[in-house]
Amino acid sequence: MPLLKKRLRLKKDVSRPISEGLFPSECEIFIVAGEASGDFHGSNLVRALKRIQPESRFSGVGGPGMSKAGVNILVSSSDIAVVGLTEVIKKIPKILNALKTVKREIRERRPSLVVLIDFPDFNLNVAKYAKRSGIPVLYFISPQVWAWRKGRVRTIAGRVDEMAVVLPFESAFYEECGVPVSYVGHPLLDICPPVENRTEAARSLGLGTEGPVIGMLPGSRTEEIKNMMPAMTGAARLLVERYPSARFVLPLAATVEVEFIKKFIPNELSIEIQRENLYKYLNACDAAMVASGTATLEAALMETPMVIVYKVSGLSYRVGRLVIKSPYIGLANLVAGGGYFAELIQHELTPVRVYTEIVSMLEEPSVRSRVRKGLSRVRLRLGESGALDRTAALAASMIKKQDS
Numbered sequence: 001m002p003l004l005k006k007r008l009r010l011k012k013d014v015s016r017p018i019s020e021g022l023f024p025s026e027c028e029i030f031i032v033a034g035e036a037s038g039d040f041h042g043s044n045l046v047r048a049l050k051r052i053q054p055e056s057r058f059s060g061v062g063g064p065g066m067s068k069a070g071v072n073i074l075v076s077s078s079d080i081a082v083v084g085l086t087e088v089i090k091k092i093p094k095i096l097n098a099l100k101t102v103k104r105e106i107r108e109r110r111p112s113l114v115v116l117i118d119f120p121d122f123n124l125n126v127a128k129y130a131k132r133s134g135i136p137v138l139y140f141i142s143p144q145v146w147a148w149r150k151g152r153v154r155t156i157a158g159r160v161d162e163m164a165v166v167l168p169f170e171s172a173f174y175e176e177c178g179v180p181v182s183y184v185g186h187p188l189l190d191i192c193p194p195v196e197n198r199t200e201a202a203r204s205l206g207l208g209t210e211g212p213v214i215g216m217l218p219g220s221r222t223e224e225i226k227n228m229m230p231a232m233t234g235a236a237r238l239l240v241e242r243y244p245s246a247r248f249v250l251p252l253a254a255t256v257e258v259e260f261i262k263k264f265i266p267n268e269l270s271i272e273i274q275r276e277n278l279y280k281y282l283n284a285c286d287a288a289m290v291a292s293g294t295a296t297l298e299a300a301l302m303e304t305p306m307v308i309v310y311k312v313s314g315l316s317y318r319v320g321r322l323v324i325k326s327p328y329i330g331l332a333n334l335v336a337g338g339g340y341f342a343e344l345i346q347h348e349l350t351p352v353r354v355y356t357e358i359v360s361m362l363e364e365p366s367v368r369s370r371v372r373k374g375l376s377r378v379r380l381r382l383g384e385s386g387a388l389d390r391t392a393a394l395a396a397s398m399i400k401k402q403d404s
Contacts, residue, residue: 025055027112034119036220039063048392127159185387211245215288220253229264234351300378340374
């Protein structure tokens with residue numbers, strides 16, 4: 001049976017009451033998140049851990065979200081976040097320097113636990129050092145080893161004490177490979193608010209109801225935005241011709257500067273850039289163009305019809321085609337278990353193609369029906385809320401075991 005179709009239950013050992021997971025107040029937890037989505041989930045995990053032990057201390061790699069949650073940020077995630085092979089090459093000096101800093105801080109601080117969030121090429125190096133130093137390692141949000149470079153699972157087995165996975169098919173994959181794993185559920189279910197009536201949501205945000213509201217989510221990394229925005233703004237121009245009253249909204253990741261994103265928006269195109277209320281703005285959208293990644297799950301949970309887009313350098317794309325074995329790249333399609341949402345990858349990502357997919361979602365009943373089915377399947381397959389508390393309880397149990 002394909003892994004995507006396996007029905008999995010949450011493990012009992014991570015669903016116990018939080019009060020059972022208390023750990024010493026003097027402990028320090030080192031946490032590493034190298035991207036905007038990791039910073040977001042990391043900040044919420046820190047809050048969940050503080051509900052267990054308010055006096056616990058945190059340091060590591062992250063962004064503004066984790067800093068606001070009380071983490072002492074030693075390296076900014078924006079300095080090391082990259083996408084694609086050629087993009088990595090440009091940042092090698094910063095990445096190596098960051099890794100050196102992280103190793104030094106782990107050596108000097110001797111944290112009770114190291115928590116790693118996705119970002120595998122960097123984090124598996126951190127895991128190796130922590131493991132050699134006798135510090136337990138919890139990996140929260142698995143790298144997509146089931147889709148490409150599956151050989152990395154052997155590295156994970158040797159460096160990570162516990163995987164806390166968030167997608168329903170990942171637990172079976174790691175169990176089959178002999179890696180200690182707990183399926184905790186997806187943290188977005190703890191965060192996404194209930195879906196409102198779309199028209200009412202648009203009206204409450206001042207977006208009006210005369211024309212369609214179109215969302216634009218170009219990603220959180222510099223190279224992603226550079227690669228995605230031209231096709232998105234080009235599609236927006238075409239959509240305005242068809243729908244003169246259309247409104248465009250761009251919920252901006254916390255790690256991206258407003259002035260940077262404005263460089264890619266033509267003067268004649270009106271796009272509302274929003275820092276707050278991501279989910280409410282998604283809820284208000286009749287359709288959205290969404291960069292592949294966590295944002296596709298966020299859009300799905302807010303029941304927003306979407307076209308999934310992605311583009312990297314030519315070299316990165318050619319290498320990716322050789323190693324990626326999954327039929328889809330969008331998390332929403334992977335979780336739903338089929339091609340419910342159109343994917344425009346690399347040379348397919350053109351203004352005309354994005355425009356065509358948006359129009360089909362707005363006007364063609366058969367397309368709307370397919371997309372709605374996909375949205376329902378994502379919600380159903382992601383399971384129950386409570387992922388952050390379950391992960392925090394797992395972390396607490398690892399600290400207690402280490403201290404005993």
